[in-house]
Each structure stands twice: as structure tokens, then as C-alpha cells.
Amino acid sequence: MNTFISLTVYGLSDGALLALAALGFVLIYKATRVINFAQGEFLLVGAYMFYTAFVILQLPLVAAVLFGVIVAIILGVVVERFILRPLIGESAISVIMVTIGLSSVLKAVIQIFFGTAPRDAPKILPTGNIELLGATVPLNRLIVIGIAAVVLVVFAAFFQRSRHGVAMRAVADDQQAALTMGISVRRVFSLAWVLAAVSALIAGVLLADLSAVSQNIAAFGLIVFPVVILGGLDSIPGTIVGGLTIGLLKQYVSGYADPGLAEVVPYLVLVAILIVRPYGIFGETRIERV
Template sequence: MEYYLQLLVSGLVIGSIYSLVALGFVIIYKATKVVNFAQGELVMVGAYICFSLTVQAKLPFLAAFFLTLAFSFILGIAIERLILRPMIGEPIISVIMVTIGLSSVLKSLVQLFWGTQIQVFPPVLPQEPVMIAGLPVAPVYLAAFALSIILFLIFSAFFKYSRLGIAMRATAFDQQAAASMGIGIKNIFALSWCIAAMVSSIGGIILGNINGINAQLGHLGLKVFPAVILGGLDSLLGAALGGLVIGVLENVCDGAAKEFLGLGGFKDVAAFIFLVLILMIKPYGLFGAREIERV
């Protein structure tokens, strides 16, 4: 039982990181109706920038953290202005293909500047585990989970109560109606990419402090995709819960497969098997809005 409780705790932590990255997917999709397949590479770039500022530039971790967020904000603007804005009015599949190409470019740049070796962040928090209900839990796990919950609450309040958040929700609901009310649609698109890049960088930094970073970190986007589809592409709550469910499911199923069947690597397929079963029952995800077309 203690073994599975440990798997549950680590699954919740990894799942909370999945929730952050899934939040980036949802934000872009809600504003632009585009699925961003470069989301995992934004996670990777943010993690490497923070690593460089911390290890190579010798900056304090908090300073490196906020500078990374500033860099991610600028990167989001640059991607939207230089790459996505010229694609306005083009078929959605063309825009999606552009994001796939962007993922390859970002991955190649990371490998060019930092190589493919695993890099480890210097310890930020104490290494001595904290006992919770008789289970030893690393402080970095507690900090990661708490930070993910706090950020989700902040973004939920932002979308519900702030003027910019309401403008983003209006744009996602009906772009023409939002434009007629004086909302700058192009500025909302840029803001959605900035927020998605910043959220992804935070996820990358958290994950880097737990497991280290390498060029394979960009694959996180594909691992998070089942969480996005499970919760619903247009639901912030779905992104949060979907990430937690997938994180726990991966860890527990992988542990059970190793213990009872002697199988390794089940973690990589468990989420997709569960996703297929759910979508057979709920095609729009657990919290996704069902589209109704009238003829």
C-alpha cells in the first residue's frame, strides 16, 4: 500500500505539471481554434533558458525564474507576430502544420546551443524529505504541486474577472462579435501565445528541478495531449483535472504492470488506452462543450 501511495503522490505532482502545459494548449485553442503542437518545445526552451541563467550566468534562481518568464513573453509575441499572424485566414490545417514545423525548429535550436546531454538544476530547496501521513515526500514535489495549484487559481480568476480575460473568452466564443464590440482580436491572439509560452516555461522549470532536462523534454507536449483531449480542448477546469488524472494513471498503471506482469514502459501507453475508452463515451472530453450545428 505504501508503494502505491508513493506512486499516487508522484503522479499528482507530475499530473499538476501536465495541467500547466495543458492550460497552454487550452488558452491558444480557446482564442484561435488552433492546436499548438509546439507546446512541448516551449516547455523545453523555457527550462533551458532558466538553466542557463542559473548555472552559466550564476544568477539567483528567483531572478532567473522571472527573467525566463520575461523571455517567454517576448518569445510568445515573436511567434504570433512573425509566424502565426501571416497565417490569418488560411485553413486551420495549414496553421497546425506551421506549429509542427515550429516544434522542429525549436528542438533543433536547443540541440544546437545546449546539446543532447541531461542537464541538472542546482538544488533550490532542501533535500531532506518531509513526512506526510507516514510517507516521505521531497520538498520539491510539495513546492511543484502547490505552485501548480496557485497558478491555476490565478489564471482562473484572470479569465473570469479581469477585462483582458473576459475579452479572451469573448474572442473564443465569437471572434466577429468580439471585434464588433471593439476588442482587438490580433492583440488577444498575441496575448494567448504569450500566456501559453509563460505557463509552459513554468512547467519546464518545475520538471527540470525534479528530473533534469534534455532535448527529449519537448516530447512532453505529446504526453500532455491526452490530458487536453480528456478534459476538453476548450475547458480550463478540464485541463487541470485531465492533467492530474493522466499523471496518476501513468504512474499507478506503470507500477502495477511492473509488479504483477513484469512489464516496463506501460506508462507511455496507459494514458492513450484510457483516452480511447473515455472518448468512446464522451467524444468531446469530460468537460468540453459539444458543438451543435444547425442545418
């Protein structure tokens, strides 16, 4: 029982981070229909920018977070304005190849300035353990679950109640109708990339605090694809269900079976979902008549 509780806490924390990373992916896809293969590198950039502010520049924690958010906003705006916007009207494969190239460029820039060796950074979350239902679990894992839950609730409230959130939902449903209502579609596109970069920043900082500031953060971002396929490419609630499901599944397989198999399981789930339900659990089924 203790093992089960411990694996569950680890799985929920991993799943919460995956949900944050997948949220940005889904936001971009819903608003612009762009599949962003650079989402893992957004996590990487976010983690290293926070490291730069907090460790190298020795800014206070709050100032370091604000620095990371500002960089994330600038990154989102620059990518949308100067890289993706000129590709409007181009084929889907062209846009996909550009995002793949963007991922390579972002990773190369990080390697040029910081190298490939992991960086040590002071922990921002408590590192002690607590007793939970008879099992000893890391406190930082529970805090990560709480932070991710708060962030996801804030994003959900933003989409449901704010004017910009309603505009994003309108553009996602029908761009032409949104234009006739006076909504700036280009501004919504920029906002989607900004929010995706900010959510990736939060996930990257938390992931770096749990492990280390290293290139492996981008590899963690690759698991976003099984998450969004499972939950649905255009479903925000699906990111939560998909993230928690993949996170728990990885930990259970690692703890009760084989750690090597656990690394493959998310992609086995991806293949199975594509065969059985290509649009995911919560994804919208689109039927095109020709």
C-alpha cells in the same frame, strides 16, 4: 498503503505539471482555434532559458525567473505575430503543419546551442523527504503540487476578474461580437500565446528541477494531448481534471503493473475518449447544421 500514498504524491505532482502545460494548449485553442503541436517544445525552451540565466549567466534566482519570463513573452509574441497571424484564413491542416514545423525548429535551436546531453543544474527546490500518513515522500514533489495549484488559481482569477481575462473569454465565445464591442482580437491572440509560453516556462522549470535539463522535457509535453482530449480541448477546468487523472493513472499502472505499460496508458485513454466522448469530459459539444 505506503506505496499507494507515494504513488499518489508522484502522480499528483506529474498531473499538476501536465495541467500547467495543457493550460497553455487550451488557451491557444480557445482564443485562436489553433492546435499547437509545439507545446512540448515551449516547455523545453523555458527550462533551457532558465538554465542559461541561473547556471551559465549565474543570475540570482529571482532574476533568472524574470529572464525566463521575458524570453517566454518574446517567444509568444514572435510566434503569434510573424508565424501564425499571416496564416489567418488558411486551412486548419496548414496551421497544424506550421506548428509541427515550429516544434522541430525550436528543438533544433536548443540542440545547436546546448547539445543533446542532459545538463546538470543546482536544485531550486528542497530535496529532502518528509513523513506523510506513514509514507516517506519527497518534499519537492509536494512543493511542485503547491506551486502548480497557486499558478492555476492565479490564472483562474485572471480570467474571471481582470479586463484582459474577460476580453479573452469574449473572443473565445464569439470573435465577431467581441470586435463589435471594441475588443482587439489580434491583441487577445498575442496575449493567449504569451500566457501559453509563460505557463510552459513554469512547467518546464519545475520539471527540469525534478528530473534534469534535457530533451526529455519535450517528450513529457507530448502527454499534453491525452490530457486536453480527456478534459476537453476548450475547457480550462478540464486541464486540471485531465492532468491529475493522467498523472495518477500513469503512476498507479507503473507501480502496480508494468512501467512500460504506463507510458502507453495515456494514449489508450486518448483513443477511448475519442471513441466514447470526442469532446472530452468538460469540452463544449458543437453541432454544425449544413
